Amino acid sequence: MSYNYGQRVRVSVFGASHAPFVGVTVEGLPAGEPVDLEALRAFLRRRAPGQNAWSSARRESDEPELCGGLVDGVTDGTPLTVMIKNNDVRPADYAALRDVPRPGHADYPARVKYGAAAELDGGGAFSGRMTAPLCAAGGICLQLLARRGVRVTAHLLSVGSVSDAPFDPMGLDDVTVEALRHRELPVLSDESCAQMREEILSAAAEGDSVGGVVECLVEGLPLGLGGPLFEGLESRLAPALFAIPAVKGVSFGEGFGAAALRGSENNDPYVVRSGAVTTLTNHAGGVLGGLSTGLPLLLRAAFKPTPSIAKPQRSVRLSTLEETELRIAGRHDPCVAPRAVPVVEAVTALALLDAWPQPEVGAEPGLAALREKIDRTDAALAPLLAERMRLSDEIGALKREKDLPVRDKQREETLLRRVSVLAGEESGSVAAVYQAILAESRARQTRGEEETP
């Protein structure tokens, strides 16, 4: 069984639903990236079961245990492993299912393909439990992307026959994003929250389940991420999204709806705004030809109704090949889509960080690429400034030895003239920065004077 994804940022998932733990190893993370463990815990809690009436009653704290890859909370470029213990395992719930496969679940094809030796209790590697390590890896990628100016936000677009308002494909405001996190279900309106809750609970009361659609918007992507054919952003995101159990459809922008539109309706007209080329609309969902357009990336993932339902279903006793009636006990989500909202964010982040160019995006860099350039400039500048301060201290010591004054106005004026010439068009700003540098040098030399016995 293969549990791997990614080319640059590679994840390898391990464990199973009823094994002692599930986990993930992430390779290829750049060194020097701080990982906020508290934020990671909070992210994992958004997916964890047992928190409300509409999710499985399985109680898991989903506490991430990290080993390797971090030094003092900062990535060191080596593989990073996150382990998550399975605390609330009840194999008895699944004993009967070893012989009678659940319709709609992976039980039957997996049993035939992998044989009796495979650990398939609770769905084994095919369980929704495997989305905990996906969230651990993706939660870290989300933090790295946020540092590059990228925000990934998902919500429940629909549950059964109830719909939330769709995201504005041109972008979201902070208040909307914040409000999503504080509703019982991650939706845009209190009304759809109440209706979806009712839809899920009434299906559960009938021993049944419902499906749903998760919509995700990625803002702040630079233009040009991805590439043609198999390198395309859609080509990279789709396998990651389809890896989430129960995903049966993935679409970008107008998706299947585009097939019913005219070109004149679906094309996004180009315009110039604040001196830059942009589009008036975003039917493309931020991706054309597999390349990010610079507008928000909009994708949707359709989740089927949970296969494990309490209602009697037809199945077969494999040991005797008798047809039988199956009634599934145990703890199952009547709708997996709400808990899948952070999972969609996580795998989207994984795929995007994997597609993130090293070291920068093409000819028209967006905010993230520019910030990377600034970071690189600062990385070169800061050690030089530190060296300059050390040299200034040496000069101070020499001046004290030769009994020379700290301040040499003529020398300062010459220096400012020289850096102004070197700075070209930026002479004014650079001279201002140098005024501050000279003031700090003088202050250090004066302090040195006071400290000299």
Ligand SMILES: Cc1cc2nc3c(=O)[nH]c(=O)nc-3n(C[C@H](O)[C@H](O)[C@H](O)COP(=O)(O)O)c2cc1C
């Ligand atoms: C977060 C999450 C939780 C899930 N919980 C359950 C569950 O409680 N019971 C169940 O039968 N399936 C659950 N599933 C779905 C099954 O794992 C999935 O339907 C099954 O592996 C078959 O794969 P397929 O639906 O992709 O074909 C869950 C999926 C996700 C993403």
